[in-house]
Amino acid sequence: MRPLRADFYRRPVVEVARDLLGCTVVHGATAGIIVETEAYHEGEPASHAFVGLTARTRPLFGPPGRAYVYRSYGIHALLNAVCEAEGVGAAVLIRALEPTRGLEEMRARRGAVADDRELCSGPGKLTQALGVGLEHNDTDLARGAVRILARVEGWEPGGVTVGPRVGITRAAEVPWRFALAANEHVSRPRPGARRAAAVRAG
DNA sequence: CATGGGATTGACT
DNA sequence: GTCAATCCCATGC
Numbered sequence: 566m567r568p569l570r571a572d573f574y575r576r577p578v579v580e581v582a583r584d585l586l587g588c589t590v591v592h593g594a595t596a597g598i599i600v601e602t603e604a605y606h607e608g609e610p611a612s613h614a615f616v617g618l619t620a621r622t623r624p625l626f627g628p629p630g631r632a633y634v635y636r637s638y639g640i641h642a643l644l645n646a647v648c649e650a651e652g653v654g655a656a657v658l659i660r661a662l663e664p665t666r667g668l669e670e671m672r673a674r675r676g677a678v679a680d681d682r683e684l685c686s687g688p689g690k691l692t693q694a695l696g697v698g699l700e701h702n703d704t705d706l707a708r709g710a711v712r713i714l715a716r717v718e719g720w721e722p723g724g725v726t727v728g729p730r731v732g733i734t735r736a737a738e739v740p741w742r743f744a745l746a747a748n749e750h751v752s753r754p755r756p757g758a759r760r761a762a763a764v765r766a767g
Numbered sequence: 768c769a770t771g772g773g774a775t776t777g778a779c780t
Numbered sequence: 781g782t783c784a785a786t787c788c789c790a791t792g793c
Contacts, residue, residue, distance in 0.1 A: 603774070611774070621789055638775050639786030645774085658774055689775050699788095732774055752775095 566714035568707040573715075574629035578604045578648040578655040583743050585646065585657055586722055589714040592695040595670050597662030597685050599713075601744040601751045603730045605645070607654035610735040614654025624703040625654040632711060634692070634702040641689030642698050646706055646713060660688045660731070660742075662695075663750040671695070687752040723747060 566589060574581055582604035589598050607614035607625075613635070614625040624633045625647060633645040633656050645656035662685035664671055671684045671694040678684060685691035692698070697711055706713045724746030729737055731754060744751045 605774070613774080616790070619790070635774085636786090636788055638773060639788075641775055643774060660774085687775070730774070734773085 566717060568712045569630070569715055570707055571628065571630035574646060574648045574706075575650055576648065578606050578657060579741055581646070581648045582657045582741065583725065585659070585713070586725065586743055586745055587716040587720050589665065590644075590659060590662060590691070590695065590711070591666075591714060592697055592711045593667070593670075595664075595667030595695045597664045597666075597691065597695070597750075599659055599661075600663050600748040601659075601661035601742070603658040603660055603743070604648075604741040605656050605658060606649075609739060611730065611733045611737070611739070612654065612656075614656075618654075622654060625656055626652055627703065630706050632701050632704050632706055632709070634697065634699055636699060637689065642692040643688045644692050644697050644701075644711070658688060659691065661686050661744070661750055661752045662691045663748060664694070682749050686750050690752075 582602040585599050585602050587598060589596055605612040614622050618626050624631060627647060628651045629648050631647045633647050634642050637643050644659045647656050649655040664681060664684050674696060675684055675694050684694050701711045726744045726746045727740050728742050729740055730742045
């Protein structure tokens with residue numbers, strides 16, 4: 566498995582979000598297969614890039630293939646892969662991994678969890694498990710400490726679930742969330758997360 | 768300079 | 781189902 570190069574990310578962000586399923590995130594001795602992603606684009610209000618170029622969003626508008634890591638709710642670090650051409654604010658949020666290497670280290674970082682399916686089943690959980698933090702913001706995902714590797718040869722996604730993104734209040738109806746349908750390591754859809762989309766659809 | 772709101776999680780009722 | 785923890789940063793005065 567080789568690191569994904571900038572060309573992989575320099576495409577429509579929704580395509581990249583789908584194609585990142587099955588790829589591997591590595592940091593040190595820990596690694597996991599991506600099983601859930603979400604796409605964000607400057608053209609819609611749920612994206613941080615919607616406000617334009619600021620100190621915070623600068624990495625989003627930078628060259629593709631770098632990390633955008635930010636603090637959420639004052640507690641968690643969330644990992645994104647910057648996409649599309651330089652100057653366009655777009656990124657894929659990595660929402661869940663299936664742990665493959667360094668399970669003991671992950672358990673140590675995560676504290677007591679019921680079972681290994683909960684080690685990386687959420688965007689805040691996986692960064693904690695892999696030891697990814699704000700210091701990795703704007704680092705190169707092909708050469709830096711945190712890397713994303715291509716799918717293994719012959720890997721097939723099987724069933725992919727497409728649906729609305731989780732935990733947002735604006736543009737909640739856009740179906741830009743992708744997950745491996747049968748995978749046990751995806752994040753649990755927040756039951757309390759706005760039924761607005763469903764109501765609107767019904 | 769003060770304020771308010773999150774791309775969440777885990778504990779508790 | 782409900783709610784608190786906690787901090788960066790965009791916004792407005």
